[in-house]
Amino acid sequence: MIQVICSREDYLYNAYHIVKAFYPHKEISSFVEEKASNYVLVRFEDGQEVEVSAQAEESGEAFCCPKKDKKTEEAERMLKKQLDKKLYRILSERTNKTLSWGILTGVRPTKIAMKKLCEGMRKEAFLDWSAEEALVSRKKAALAWEVAERERGLLEQLDMENGYSLYVGIPFCPSVCTYCSFSSGALSDWEHRVEDYITALCRELEALSRMSKGRHLNTIYIGGGTPTTLSAEQLKRVLSCIDAYFSREKLLEYTVEAGRPDSITRGKLEVLKEHGVTRISINPQSMQQKTLDTIGRRHTVEEVCDAFYLARKCGFDNINMDLIAGLPGEKALDMEDTLKQIRELGPDSLTVHSLAVKRAAKLSKEEAVSEDIGEMILAASETARQMGLVPYYLYRQKNIAGNFENVGYAKVDKAGIYNILIMEEVQTIIAVGAGASTKIVLKAPVDAPGGKRKKKTNLIRLENVKAIDAYISRVDEMIDRKGEWLWH
Numbered sequence: 390m391i392q393v394i395c396s397r398e399d400y401l402y403n404a405y406h407i408v409k410a411f412y413p414h415k416e417i418s419s420f421v422e423e424k425a426s427n428y429v430l431v432r433f434e435d436g437q438e439v440e441v442s443a444q445a446e447e448s449g450e451a452f453c454c455p456k457k458d459k460k461t462e463e464a465e466r467m468l469k470k471q472l473d474k475k476l477y478r479i480l481s482e483r484t485n486k487t488l489s490w491g492i493l494t495g496v497r498p499t500k501i502a503m504k505k506l507c508e509g510m511r512k513e514a515f516l517d518w519s520a521e522e523a524l525v526s527r528k529k530a531a532l533a534w535e536v537a538e539r540e541r542g543l544l545e546q547l548d549m550e551n552g553y554s555l556y557v558g559i560p561f562c563p564s565v566c567t568y569c570s571f572s573s574g575a576l577s578d579w580e581h582r583v584e585d586y587i588t589a590l591c592r593e594l595e596a597l598s599r600m601s602k603g604r605h606l607n608t609i610y611i612g613g614g615t616p617t618t619l620s621a622e623q624l625k626r627v628l629s630c631i632d633a634y635f636s637r638e639k640l641l642e643y644t645v646e647a648g649r650p651d652s653i654t655r656g657k658l659e660v661l662k663e664h665g666v667t668r669i670s671i672n673p674q675s676m677q678q679k680t681l682d683t684i685g686r687r688h689t690v691e692e693v694c695d696a697f698y699l700a701r702k703c704g705f706d707n708i709n710m711d712l713i714a715g716l717p718g719e720k721a722l723d724m725e726d727t728l729k730q731i732r733e734l735g736p737d738s739l740t741v742h743s744l745a746v747k748r749a750a751k752l753s754k755e756e757a758v759s760e761d762i763g764e765m766i767l768a769a770s771e772t773a774r775q776m777g778l779v780p781y782y783l784y785r786q787k788n789i790a791g792n793f794e795n796v797g798y799a800k801v802d803k804a805g806i807y808n809i810l811i812m813e814e815v816q817t818i819i820a821v822g823a824g825a826s827t828k829i830v831l832k833a834p835v836d837a838p839g840g841k842r843k844k845k846t847n848l849i850r851l852e853n854v855k856a857i858d859a860y861i862s863r864v865d866e867m868i869d870r871k872g873e874w875l876w877h
């Protein structure tokens with residue numbers, strides 16, 4: 390096991406993730422060992438050590454002062470960056486590798502590009518700045534910039550003053566895929582509670598619509614899980630409930646994830662159409678049958694094609710498809726073949742994920758990281774562009790295979806606005822259902838709740854309980870928690 394030892398708690402996060410990015414297959418532990426200096430020490434399995442230290446520009450006492458002023462905070466930021474860059478360079482030399490996202494460990498690199506764009510920076514200056522300050526490759530910086538420019542155009546359509554978005558979580562799936570990091574359950578285990586779940590969901594929807602009277606609903610996203618695991622009748626119940634409580638006057642987009650092709654029927658697609666759903670997602674993840682079998686998808690490639698053509702017949706003109714690069718056993722050639730088949734189908738948007746393996750998933754990390762992942766991502770990006778799809782949102786995940794990123798490509802008028810909102814966190818998203826995460830954007834910053842250090846924030850995150858039974862029995866508590874913060 391590799392050990393990452395830092396002199397301060399707040400160095401740990403970046404140091405751990407930089408080491409992890411260079412050694413994705415290794416187990417890594419991290420802890421604090423206080424000494425007088427500012428340092429990060431990496432101890433390798435063979436006992437070798439590298440130590441990185443940084444020189445504070447101000448006296449050590451300044452960093453212990455509980456009342457930090459802006460100057461001190463900036464000095465701290467610079468110090469951390471100094472450590473990150475030194476650590477990166479040492480590990481890069483040791484491994485003979487470079488990381489395309491440099492020292493960026495956050496999940497939203499486009500937020501940085503968006504900030505610089507809004508400050509008036511030009512593209513070339515941003516590429517230079519990213520290379521110098523964060524060691525990001527020019528290619529990735531250009532991608533982040535392109536996405537930020539597109540996001541800005543799309544966000545301009547929204548009502549930032551009075552608008553909000555709604556997420557509805559359906560935590561059931563036909564079966565649980567081996568790589569899944571969501572907290573969804575197999576329908577067969579929960580069939581007896583589905584109706585109670587919908588009742589609780591409707592209760593939460595009704596209460597939140599009351600709290601949001603006079604506000605404008607801009608996007609709706611029903612995800613999960615796999616919402617189309619519900620029967621046509623159950624889907625109708627959920628969608629009718631949304632119809633009854635929420636106005637569509639200012640609605641720009643209504644998405645339902647019909648993720649698993651084995652859950653899609655004509656009857657369900659007709660219900661979605663009748664209730665005004667504008668965008669659906671049919672997700673093959675791979676068009677290789679051997680891979681689908683390995684990862685427990687329990688559907689065929691043929692079913693993906695059938696579901697896609699059925700959705701087109703039912704009138705859906707905005708269909709997204711998700712792919713995952715780096716699935717176990719897949720090589721660049723498999724991705725090439727998958728992309729060829731996707732091209733023949735011609736979806737309106739394509740989201741390409743790099744496999745992220747969280748603790749909950751059953752795959753081991755070693756299984757997950759494919760040598761060909763860089764090639765796969767490049768091929769996907771080229772195919773997307775050949776299909777007339779341009780990148781419009783991008784995010785990274787912790788433990789993502791090969792330190793890559795997830796990118797959404799879409800036809801110019803078919804981008805998923807909700808996906809951008811999740812990344813940019815500029816509009817309130819009210820989320821209902823088990824495990825759903827609400828993000829409330831406040832008008833003025835407040836003290837961040839729960840943090841050890843007094844930080845200010847204007848973003849409040851509230852998570853509903855994940856367990857389905859607990860959600861059903863505690864739905865009123867979930868409503869009250871949101872009521873404490875909504876529209877203050």
Ligand code: SF4
Nearest residue numbers: 562565566569571614
């Ligand atoms: S369909 Fe999606 S949410 Fe359901 S188990 Fe598979 S990956 Fe997880």
